[in-house]
Amino acid sequence: MATIDDVAKAAGVSTSTVSYVLSGKRPISAPTRARVERAIEKLGYRPHAGARALASSRTNVIALMAPLRVGVNVPVIMQFVTGVVTRARDFDHDVLLLTQDDVSGLDRVTGGSMVDALVMMDIEADDPRVPLVAAAKQPTVLIGLPQDPEGLSCVDLDFEAAGRVAVRHLATSGHTDVALIGSPPEVLQRHTSYAERLMRGLRNQAKTSGVTVKVEACDSSPSGAATAVDTLLATAPDITGIIVHNEGALPHVLSRLAERGRVVGTDMSVVAVCPTDVALSQRIPMTSIDLPAEDIGKVAVDMVMTRLEGEHPSETRLLAPVLTERESSAHGPAAVVD
């Protein structure tokens, strides 16, 4: 492999000049620049990442810690990852992928200066990783909201607002008894904050709008979904609106409702909280509050980069929920029909 010295020699300039051509940190005259660039081209020169990292203390790599266990949210996770990776490339950075359970990896990549910054997904209310990365010298952005961010930046969908929007949508179209089919029990037990935030919004708005709301945890399996639907139908037969916040269970919930003779979009309104493409690939197009996973990933990277260049303070950004009406929701019993 050609080195920067080879390039310098070929272009008839000093090593540092080549470096400055590459980095743009000092003015270089047009002819010199041209000679250097031609030499680079001719030799097929690529700066050695390790040498660069050593000299500049910058790796141009960010770490992304993602929950890779197979399970529930796979497509959603994928979208986060896609957002992070593509946006990172816009900033000329690459992404080192860490698995959620590789907690020691945090130490490894930060302590070993393998990365310039971190993005961590799927943050729990009391996440043990937060203090770890808070102590690192690299800036970190959390996707999700821990109880105590310890000075780290956070980004997420505003689930509390999403809960409110969902209930308000159902309430204003005449539903008086609604339910939430939510995350699997283990997610709730982990105190993943988004589930709790959604419920808070839900309940507050229910009070405000004067509707009842019943909450049912739900396993993502077909049988889990069936159980949840059956329980709901049995214990709260007056329900005419369901909010589903569980991508995995969504198709099975719809199947079960059909099996139980409920026509979604007619005598049962369903609002999903999920990515748009998931909402659209159900048996009927779902009214949904978009979970803009890819965007959130991109915003996370934007925030990381901001912190990387200058001493900006940490911030928390909650993206406003957007509800799109499609065919799965309709007027409820109390609707004023004109």
Next chain:
Amino acid sequence: MATIDDVAKAAGVSTSTVSYVLSGKRPISAPTRARVERAIEKLGYRPHAGARALASSRTNVIALMAPLRVGVNVPVIMQFVTGVVTRARDFDHDVLLLTQDDVSGLDRVTGGSMVDALVMMDIEADDPRVPLVAAAKQPTVLIGLPQDPEGLSCVDLDFEAAGRVAVRHLATSGHTDVALIGSPPEVLQRHTSYAERLMRGLRNQAKTSGVTVKVEACDSSPSGAATAVDTLLATAPDITGIIVHNEGALPHVLSRLAERGRVVGTDMSVVAVCPTDVALSQRIPMTSIDLPAEDIGKVAVDMVMTRLEGEHPSETRLLAPVLTERESSAHGPAAVVD
């Protein structure tokens, strides 16, 4: 951050001794080792990855190029990724994630010596990336089979054998007319080799077993699946066995069959080619040929590591298909019932 020199000073030894303690490349006496380790511990020392890479020309990072576009195989891709990442950790390596379309990334990470080796997924028959990585100094393992591997190692499920196994299973249980519901048309147009290999096996075995086989491409959407099923039922009404090789379409195919009054597992046998967890999360447990995505990812890493340590020749490994009978397949019309 503490450096190796700090550790050496604290332990009262030379720098190189510390290095040898860390790498184990030279014998170190027990007491010396102990002193060094204590110093490392006390100072919280972590070797600087860049410096290490520079001096040793080893990064302990491998690149993984994965198709991150949202779409069909998301869960499968995820399993590949999981397999690669976890197995890489077993070898003390981290994973740099590249997106499929970031072709220039190949040059960047190889030329810049950011990684020791590459793993590339979703290889097409005539993949433009293959010559690129074949020219790189880092070893590469392909997940999938290009027409010309150009000296690279490959690993994949033996789809040709899978085709044979699937047909043989149906044939021996008395089915005489079977069909394949396969990948989306765009996948076929890309000449993704697995689709073609599956079909080859299918057709050969059909000839051998004396059964007819009809092939239908299939979009992964609900409507795509419905169309495929309808076409099949219309143009080949005698079919009693279907092989589905399309994770995304599978649930919709089953739904449509149900809507069309076919009882899967009774008057229609269905064999899926997909990961086991997908087979199990359908409306009924599917007879399936496992697509062991995570295993394939692990094997890919094993092969990478083999090539990294010594001059082993390149190899191609095709994993033998395993068919597991569950509730979606049964005896066909020609079965000899005793």
Next chain:
DNA sequence: TAGCGTTGTTGAAACGCTTCGACGATTCCG
């Protein structure tokens, strides 16, 4: 015309690690 600020370029000192050759101290063998 002396002095000054620009502009463009250079040389050399880091950056933190690995590894090779060397060397004193032991142990081994005949």
Next chain:
DNA sequence: CGGAATCGTCGAAGCGTTTCAACAACGCTA
């Protein structure tokens, strides 16, 4: 008991960049 092989440790030379201080050449201003 002398020489050879082995063991454990060290010093120093890289690895390929970035970046800082310095400086030559130039046009300006006063």
